[in-house]
Amino acid sequence: MPTLYYAVGACSLAPHIVLEWIGAPYEAIKVQYGSKELLSVNPAGAVPTLREDDGWLLTQCGAILEYLAAKHPEAGLAGGDGARAEAETHRWSAFFTSDVHASFWPIFMPFRYTTDDSKSARQAVVDAGHKLAAKQFDVLNRHLDGRDYILDGGRSVIDAYSFPMMRWAIKLLPGGLTEYPNVQALHDRIADDPAVQKVLAREGAR
Numbered sequence: 001m002p003t004l005y006y007a008v009g010a011c012s013l014a015p016h017i018v019l020e021w022i023g024a025p026y027e028a029i030k031v032q033y034g035s036k037e038l039l040s041v042n043p044a045g046a047v048p049t050l051r052e053d054d055g056w057l058l059t060q061c062g063a064i065l066e067y068l069a070a071k072h073p074e075a076g077l078a079g080g081d082g083a084r085a086e087a088e089t090h091r092w093s094a095f096f097t098s099d100v101h102a103s104f105w106p107i108f109m110p111f112r113y114t115t116d117d118s119k120s121a122r123q124a125v126v127d128a129g130h131k132l133a134a135k136q137f138d139v140l141n142r143h144l145d146g147r148d149y150i151l152d153g154g155r156s157v158i159d160a161y162s163f164p165m166m167r168w169a170i171k172l173l174p175g176g177l178t179e180y181p182n183v184q185a186l187h188d189r190i191a192d193d194p195a196v197q198k199v200l201a202r203e204g205a206r
């Protein structure tokens, strides 16, 4: 049975949702950043980390999501078949890892992006993060025009990947998702899913 190490409301929410969608047995362990338990499975001290019964450890959210989709083809969460569908999955996985997630780092942890510890310098970093995140949600909003899900093959691991980030946007961006109605609609579609509500309740995520 796979074990997922997660932190409340973090990007690890995505594989947590996917494990629930798949419906096979799994264990989910809540960890604190910087804890010995987390460092013992991921020297980067980051979530998510997935451990299989034979001890194999997989880190990086996008890799975990694509692995789970490939391991459980019966769940139909890969976003479609064929070389182009696979490339689209990699493309959007990279978008969430490198473009969207990265735009939140200056907002969550401005001190990592400036050696000036004045309030105004830190606020400038947060503001830059807001701008960068807005650009990424605009890209996603345009892509979602006329679509229910991100990939052509229907609901996929990539929609799960978008979910924690849409939640961060609602809480942390000055206008939330109001300027991105297609993104808000995707958020609401996923949030309405009973499996997603179950995971949010288990995590105690607000």
Ligand SMILES: N[C@@H](CCC(=O)N[C@@H](CS)C(=O)NCC(=O)O)C(=O)O
Pocket: 007, 010, 011, 012, 033, 045, 046, 047, 048, 059, 060, 061, 062, 097
């Ligand atoms: N590129 C990694 C980033 C993982 C990551 O940074 N996760 C955050 C939570 S959303 C974390 O664990 N942060 C703790 C830290 O950076 O100290 C991935 O996609 O898995």
